[in-house]
Amino acid sequence: VPDILETLHDTVQAGLGSPPDLDIVRERVAARRRRRLMPVSAIAVASVVAVGTIGLVLVAERHVSVHNGRPGGTTTVPPRPGSKGVTVDTSLTPPGWVAVDWGDLQLSVPASWKLNDPCQSPTINFGTPSAVNCADLGKTYAYVDVEPISAVPRNWPHISLNGLSALEPAAVSQPASAPSRIFIVIPALRVQVSADASGSSQTYDSELYRIMKTLTYSPRYVLFRDGVPPSPPRSWSTITFEGLSLRVPPADAALETDVGEFPYPMCAFPFPVAMPYGVTEDMDDQDVGGSSCNFIQGTVSSFEHAEPGVFTDVRVSAGTGLAGAEEPCFSVHKLHVCPFSAAYDVLYLKVSGGSMPHALLVRIGLSGNGLAARQILYSMHSS
Amino acid sequence: MEVSVGPDGFSDWYPAAHRRVLAAMVSYCGIFAEACEATDEAFARAFGRWDRVGRMASPEGWAFVVARNVLRRRARRQTRERSLAVAFAAGAASASRDASEAVVAAIELASVLAVLSERQREVVVLHHGLDLAQDTVAALLGISRSTVATTLLDARVALGVTARGGARA
Numbered sequence: 263v264p265d266i267l268e269t270l271h272d273t274v275q276a277g278l279g280s281p282p283d284l285d286i287v288r289e290r291v292a293a294r295r296r297r298r299l300m301p302v303s304a305i306a307v308a309s310v311v312a313v314g315t316i317g318l319v320l321v322a323e324r325h326v327s328v329h330n331g332r333p334g335g336t337t338t339v340p341p342r343p344g345s346k347g348v349t350v351d352t353s354l355t356p357p358g359w360v361a362v363d364w365g366d367l368q369l370s371v372p373a374s375w376k377l378n379d380p381c382q383s384p385t386i387n388f389g390t391p392s393a394v395n396c397a398d399l400g401k402t403y404a405y406v407d408v409e410p411i412s413a414v415p416r417n418w419p420h421i422s423l424n425g426l427s428a429l430e431p432a433a434v435s436q437p438a439s440a441p442s443r444i445f446i447v448i449p450a451l452r453v454q455v456s457a458d459a460s461g462s463s464q465t466y467d468s469e470l471y472r473i474m475k476t477l478t479y480s481p482r483y484v485l486f487r488d489g490v491p492p493s494p495p496r497s498w499s500t501i502t503f504e505g506l507s508l509r510v511p512p513a514d515a516a517l518e519t520d521v522g523e524f525p526y527p528m529c530a531f532p533f534p535v536a537m538p539y540g541v542t543e544d545m546d547d548q549d550v551g552g553s554s555c556n557f558i559q560g561t562v563s564s565f566e567h568a569e570p571g572v573f574t575d576v577r578v579s580a581g582t583g584l585a586g587a588e589e590p591c592f593s594v595h596k597l598h599v600c601p602f603s604a605a606y607d608v609l610y611l612k613v614s615g616g617s618m619p620h621a622l623l624v625r626i627g628l629s630g631n632g633l634a635a636r637q638i639l640y641s642m643h644s645s
Numbered sequence: 646m647e648v649s650v651g652p653d654g655f656s657d658w659y660p661a662a663h664r665r666v667l668a669a670m671v672s673y674c675g676i677f678a679e680a681c682e683a684t685d686e687a688f689a690r691a692f693g694r695w696d697r698v699g700r701m702a703s704p705e706g707w708a709f710v711v712a713r714n715v716l717r718r719r720a721r722r723q724t725r726e727r728s729l730a731v732a733f734a735a736g737a738a739s740a741s742r743d744a745s746e747a748v749v750a751a752i753e754l755a756s757v758l759a760v761l762s763e764r765q766r767e768v769v770v771l772h773h774g775l776d777l778a779q780d781t782v783a784a785l786l787g788i789s790r791s792t793v794a795t796t797l798l799d800a801r802v803a804l805g806v807t808a809r810g811g812a813r814a
Contacts, residue, residue: 266757266804267773270672273751274774277664278671282685284656287692 342366345487350631351424351478363480364408366451370476371406372469404459406473411452418447423477426451444470451483481632486601491640492633498641505618506597507645508638595643616644655695658704663688666708668751669774670716673709673766675755677748679716687712706777706785713767757804765800768793 342348355361355370362369418429423446430446444457455477457470494509501508591600598615611624624642626635663684670680687708691698698704758766764786771782772793779797783790 266754267769267801270754270758270770270774271776273672273747273754274665274668274770275776276668276747277661278668278677278747278751279664279681281660281663281667281688284659287659287685287689 342483342486342488345483346489348479348487349484349633350481352631354424354476354478356472356476359476361476363482365410365453366480366483367408367448367453367455368476368478368480369406369408369455369473371473404457404470406455406457406470408453408455411447411449411454414449415447421446423448423474426477426479428477444474446474448477451479481630481635484632485626485636485639487636491636494637494641498637502645505616505645506613506622506624507641507643508624509641510638594640597642597644599639599642611639613642618644654699655692658699659688659692662705662708665775666705666712668747669709669770670712671748671751672754672758672774673713673770674716675752675759677752680712683712683715684708686715702784703775703777703781705775706771706781709771709775710785760803761800765796765803768796769800772797 350361350368352361358373359370360373362371415429415431418431421428421430426448427450428446428448430444445454446456447454455474457473459467459470498509501510591598593599593615596616597613597618600612611626613622613624626638666687667681667684670684671677674680690711691704691708698707701707758769761769767786768782771777771785772779777785779790779793783793786793788796
């Protein structure tokens with residue numbers, strides 16, 4: 263051990279590489295400022311994409327009038343019948359575990375488990391590293407799948423899991439006597455959950471049942487629940503972008519508004535969409551949690567979590583891939599909002615109308631109890 | 646470390662600090678290209694906020710944490726927005742392009758440290774790599790000093806187990 267730590271010390275103190283010339287650093291900073299402050303004319307990237315002036319300003323608190331679909335109101339929300347007052351029970355996540363949301367469901371798993379985020383698949387799978395890492399094939403493993411509901415089984419016993427009504431062929435509350443295989447259906451959340459462990463080993467039985475005990479509503483469910491959302495606190499800032507205005511957590515948390523390039527095709531949509539430019543509320547001074555290096559090294563990703571309400575990106579999209587929202591569209595302060603929800607941990611919204619010259623893509627991080635994200639969503643106005 | 650404030654202070658601090666933080670990032674993460682890009686970005690941010698960063702107890706520690714967050718943010722986007730296969734291929738390709746001796750050594754070090762949890766790696770690299778006091782590490786990571794001490798102990802145990810296993814093998 264001393265050798266390893268000494269090598270680390272010597273390696274770091276010796277340093278690596280040649281730093282870029284200071285002029286390059288200055289140019290990098292200047293370029294970001296230019297992108298942030300200057301309007302950029304239309305740019306063609308596969309289709310017409312426009313980037314506009316970005317401002318981050320503090321404004322006085324305004325009353326946000328929100329009515330849940332009532333005549334004369336300014337906001338309608340997708341239906342989540344009987345959901346008024348529902349929150350994510352964050353206390354269900356044991357210490358050392360992480361919460362993962364998928365659609366309207368959240369569950370928690372040991373932090374050592376890995377996530378297999380299957381691009382363009384409706385199923386999310388996570389399990390012990392040996393369940394999702396090809397190098398470990400053949401070892402004992404356990405996994406959990408969450409996927410859209412395929413059918414509501416008849417004659418299955420109803421059970422209650424943390425207030426959620428579920429259907430299950432075997433009793434979840436009897437881990438000692440029940441088989442490893444778990445399968446439950448939660449009709450109200452439109453998901454089914456299956457869990458299993460390999461072979462005859464019951465190593466993971468208790469763990470799988472502990473996972474089942476963590477099921478709760480997801481932040482997305484809270485986002486779309488019934489009821490009037492609270493106005494954002496006075497300390498929140500307002501971002502305006504291409505005719506869209508929305509409130510975000512305070513500037514001392516969201517340290518920087520930045521414009522970045524996003525050349526990646528997005529698997530959250532029915533087909534890839536170019537996302538070249540946008541505004542990011544940047545939290546890079548903050549510990550954003552989760553892990554990246556395992557992913558970067560080429561293994562399956564560890565869990566990544568948006569921090570409550572601060573992972574809020576606004577992007578201009580090419581628009582061609584934004585058809586086919588899987589949730590009903592709704593209105594927020596006369597803006598037309600269509601949610602896309604294929605990705606876990608984040609909600610994508612196509613926002614149009616008002617004085618906005620283009621449809622925008624807004625993505626809101628979903629974590630914590632979901633209330634901050636709800637406040638961000640319903641703060642959207644045409645600017 | 647005493648650092649003079651202002652552009653001149655940054656100029657004095659920047660070259661050596663960049664080399665150390667880059668080495669720390671490669672040791673932490675294991676992929677030179679990613680670590681390099683994140684380190685460059687962190688120092689650009691340090692330059693833009695030097696009035697504030699220059700007064701911190703450890704500007705290098707701050708740069709490391711910012712670079713780490715840049716990596717995490719990028720990975721999080723990649724997780725959602727790119728396929729694993731594409732990302733893996735890109736990472737492998739960039740690593741092979743930057744295979745200088747020092748870089749390879751740092752990458753090998755990262756593979757040794759890979760047995761540690763992410764938190765353990767952060768604490769070990771900040772404390773043992775960047776020579777930061779436990780109090781400073783605690784402040785940078787937003788954890789208590791006792792947690793830093795415990796994490797260091799756990800990391801040593803984990804590295805010891807690995808080293809003994811390696812010796813037996």
